Amino acid sequence: MNHKFSTFLLLGFLLLISNQYLAQPLGNNPNGQNWQSLQTDFGQLIFPLSFQKQAIETAQLLNSLENNNPIGLRGKKRQLRLILQNQTLNANGYVALAPFRSEFYGTPPQSLNDLSTVNWLDLLSIHEFRHIEQYRAARKGVTNIGYYLTGEYGWSFMQRLSIPNWFFEGDAVLVETALTTSGRGRLPAFTAEQRSIAFSSKNYSYHQIRNGSFKNLIPDHYRWGYLMMAKLTEEKGYEVIQPLVEDAAAYKSIFYPFSRALKKQSGYTTKSLYQKSWNAVKEDWKADILELQVTKSRNLTDSTLKTPTFYHFPQYESDSSILVLSNSYKKTDEILLLKADKKEVVCRPGASNDPFFHYNYGHLVWTEFRNNPRRTNAEYEDIFVYDIKNKKKIRLSQRRRYFSPVLNSNASKVYAIKVDLKQECTLQSIDIKKQTTKDIFAFPAGEYISRLNISENDSILVYIKRKNNQAALFSIDLENLNEKQLSPWSAHAIGAPRIANGYVYYSASYNQRDNIYRVSLNGTLQVEQLTEAKIGFYQPAVNPSNKELLFSETIFNGHSISKLEEANWVKSKIQINEPIEQEWNYSHLNKTPHFAEQATTDSLNQNESKNYNNLFRGFRLHSWPITASPAAQEMNLVFNNYLNDWSASVGGGYNYNEKGSFYQARLSYGKFLPILSASISSNYRNLSSVWNDLYLESTTFRSNAISLGAAIPLNWTLGNYRLSLNPQLRLQYLQLSGNEAQPNENYQFAHAGLSFSYLRRRARQNLAPRFGLSASINYSRNAIKLSEERFQAESRLYLPGLFANHSLQLSSGFRRELQENFYQHSDFFNYARGFEAPYSDEYHRLSVDYKLPLLYPDWGFWGINYFKRIRTNFFFDYGKQLLYAFDYNYEFQSTGVELFIDNVLMNTLPISLGFRTSYLINEDPSSPDEEITYGIIISGGF
Template sequence: MKNLKLSLFLAFLSILSAPALSQNLGGHPSGLDWQFIKTDAVRVIYPQGMGAHAQRIAYLINYMDQNNRRSIGGKKRRFDLVLQNQTTIPNGYVGLAPLRSEFFATPPQSANLLGSLDWLDALAIHEYRHVQQNLNANRGLTKFFYILQGETSWALLSHFSIPNWYWEGDAVVTETALSNAGRGRAPFFTLEQRALAAAGKNYAYGKHRNGSFKDLLPDHYRLGYMMLTHTRNKFGNDTSKDIMQEAAAYRGVFYPFSRAMKRHTGLGTPGMYREAWETKKTEWAEQLKNTDLQPTTPVTEKQKRTVTNYRFPRHLEDGSIVALKSSYKKTGAVVQIKDGKETKITTVGFHVEPYLNYGGGKLAWTELSKNARRGNQFFSDIVLYDLKKGKRKKLTQKTKYFSPIVSPDGQSLAAVHISPLQENSIHLLDPNTGQLIRKINNPDNLFLSRPAWTEDGKAIVCVAKRNSQLSVVKFDLSARKDSFGENTMTELLPWTAHTLDLPFVCGGKVFFNASFSGIDNIFYTDLGGSKNIYQVTSVPIGAFEPSISQDGKEVLFTEFTEMGYVVSKQAFDQKNAK
């Protein structure tokens, strides 16, 4: 009977066919001059002007190829990597048929998830781990069908035998182990799991594995990281490698990964999930036990049935609040909240990262657009909404702007600009026409994100990244030199591997969310550059996106729960800050 099942399974696989994917021709603007660097491990294909980035990527991949094989296996093969610089979508992937990778060079604005790790470094570590996974999964039955039918069968059989959470969880383990940052070190990465644990929600492995359109469930990156770190901690670093290789070889036709895990650990995947989940719940409960939590007051109520998110709350002059609202049932829209009543202002278009800001009577965000002719060219354009006139306007066309915010007097707009060659700067634009008024140069090419105006409109504060560390910096617009030179940039915080995001300036202070306490919370420092850090909130799961009332007595922020983000508030008293 066992031989009959195996024969039927092999016969089924032999007739599997995958749809042929045609080459995406004409995906780039004409005139791009493509060049390449070739090493023993990789051939990096890149547009002219991206040579320094390509060399860095090739160096990191070569280093991993030579030094980081023990936990995955010894197979190696040179592959092609295309460095794409015409997109605004931060991503990367590895695929088969043929074996190749693509890196989309524009980084995300928020540092909450990725942490301080430089974007292309993170891609090099994470995606090359996928290359190593694929190469070392080509064995046993998978290799047999690869020889018969090529890389399409290699891809099909390896992904049938190995769950998606292994591929991504193992890559996150690698990026965390090989850097001082990585997602595994960021409390934001375990946000959803900690919220579920605190609420007493314990889902079965099957539901967690397959996801839900109804309930909040962490994705396969987080599931895989939890499962594999527990396996490595209890059974050693090499165990997951042996499990993966036996699963890819189909030592056990049905559920080969779970069977391999049981051979090496005594537990199948459901049992390992339950054990890992209980272990992490105990760790998180102990963390909260040792944390001095402070009460917060809800502004928006936690929904009971539908996961709903309120993001980027901002105080308006009339005492009301605006926020970006979305849910599992509805797409994003800007809402106004006053006296407990919620009113929809306008919808927002498709975006890669959610974002909303307010200044000078105008709401600002960005929306994604695509070149209809060139499949690999994307744009990020600024959209404004005038609250007094009730009018929406797309300010820019076919640009690469991020995190826009209008100045307090409404006469200028600041936004991060990232060129195709990954040159980072802040542009000051006319909020009526979108015309460039001034360019704030960045000779060291720090990665800049999340600009915020000072109250007098004479300086801009933003998050900066260099050498996989973050800080908050202030740029003085009254300085004569239009650059980040001497006497123009002030570092407001020490450079750190902790996450920092979304500064807000009020009363000579800069408020921001950060991971200093082991849980994302709201902190502040002063505009003068003392680099002293004070903690404002202490919540159980995470607090983000601060806004301060005009009288400086109330801090507004988003707080995460098992039903999504809610808006919370807390009285602010400088004397009580830690």
């Protein structure tokens, strides 16, 4: 092994794997779910008993993917544990290592433009199984060495470092597109943001699309990866992917392993593949609209957006005023009133998995996200009504799963879709005054309902129905509960219907782009096209009096609101061409679009499932990482179970600060309300102490400890705020030995702590919450020598600055621990900046910080580093030190500036590098000649 290669591994493992070794919260799954397991060809499927039907169907598709996938990847078969969740509401899934597992969040999305009309669990299965194949194929060469050296942490890190995220996600989107009739690659909305860039004069470099931006709307790695992989496989075939993954993961080239593997297999580098694929689609998209009579609408919001801004769901408040949901990189969700070129903030809805609102009769309705504070995988969407005139917000439901609420004409009743734990939908009404609910219509299993709208006379509701990988518009008569189909079944994405003048207006992807269409409420199934968009029109609304058409339009750097008079409507009756027939698809993706529908079934049935509620089920060793910091180096054996109830580690290391070895073992269990933990440790200590005769002495000894602890991590989402509360209690038996200054002693400590935060959610550019408070209190006491105690408290208040992305922060701290105590607790207190941490029995601190962004460079070099943001902080610190034995106190005052550069290292790891200059208003007793001090600050994430 050559010197360069050895250095590469050393840096990689000792410095960067440590970022992966992070504790995961335990016990997030609700109790009482009656977990079952099913053994399959791909591994073990774990699911709640109430989700058994969906589990069997998912297992059948995954078995087909394992055995019959026409474009699958090869790799050593490694059994996977797949967990199906049915109480989460965020439509998502993932594959992860440490331990090797996958998790599907089973509730489908409301918007078809996000994730297509394909059955949600089928789409998840195809997409996530591709990640499983990628991970298996990547266990080659150096990545495999990483596994043998550190376990699955090493496997994860080495493949993450060698293979770009755009490949992982782009390849998975490519496969879901190839194997289904309407995977994301077939949706115009999926590439709408890229189209907006193509039609502008803006060009982004490979570094920019790889790492993103705080300044500009740069589509994510799913979208860029899909375009690049579609172009690559069009030219070289699907078979190019296998050797590409293997060569990159094996690090056949130590530097730029993926780009050089790509060059070997295809002739492209990553940059040249990006340019080739981007230039190709730009030309196709531009040619696509050359002969179109593009609709000339009038923009009602900013037509040129300096800051990425998004306007959605326009609705008429009156003939001359419009309500719209808005957010931007600077601001979180707001409902605005647009009137005569003025914008007025009406209210600020809370966080939601499905940002949507409806207006009627001076009232607004929407849903907000809530969760079980301890079992955070139990999620809810509750209904809120807002009275605009009285500025009063009412909560209509508690811990329910509601979507797409709408108000009737006098705002006395709300209609909404309730989704149960079997993912079955029921139409309900809620009386606002009485706050009583009534079931109106229960839809059969297999039919998923989204996006309600109500007629002006409250007699009809319309909605989107999904079934068998297709979607159509339906209506229901609220008097006789008769359903009527309004649009043909199609694999196209359709969205946001709205009733007006005997028609239902909606967006759909019927003709290469998303346009506005309408169908009659009479049920003729005849579709009429009303617009010809350059990129995409969405979420229509119609003014009944003058028939003006409102919609959200994709433009460069966001979405705007546009208006179109009836005289300019296209009004063309159309026949629907299915997504696989549209011209913008790469033809090689159309060879196997019915794989998911035709997947072979086997003999799997409910009788083959087994109970999965054993205490230690799935508990296994998965990693043995080396973790390093400037203070210590250690190695641990790490254990977890798949449902994340258990966590354990055994290991040891060396502390450079105290020049001694340490060993420890930890075990935590999170099935109960508190997370229970136990640990044993042995540490060599080397520290300085102040004794009663007033001199400093270096003390060395061995510290052996046994601890029992309990913690209750609680997290609430409350509108626009996140509340966290974490009380902790730990009992510790401590034995000190080997000290020459005094005899061996045993200690018994009780440690109590409480951390609290109440923070407003942030927009993308916000450096900190606009409002918020965080605090922590820690108290430790020797149960035998009651005078030996440590008390520490710190707090921080977040306030808005002069501009949206600025932050004013006031913080304080207090610490008390007598230096005469033989045992000194670890010190993580924040002292006045610029000074050495003083010896003190008591210390007080007050600080003021003002943080603001300076630049967004969006520039990188050689794939080594990408400069994403430069920010600064001006600070003032006041501290006061007290030493009781000397009857001594001293004040510390400093002011200065910190400059931070937010970087993405090696296109993978977010790291902030900071430089601090402190002017010492008072003299530093430990360095009296220094008036200005300097420091370097390094932190992960930003």
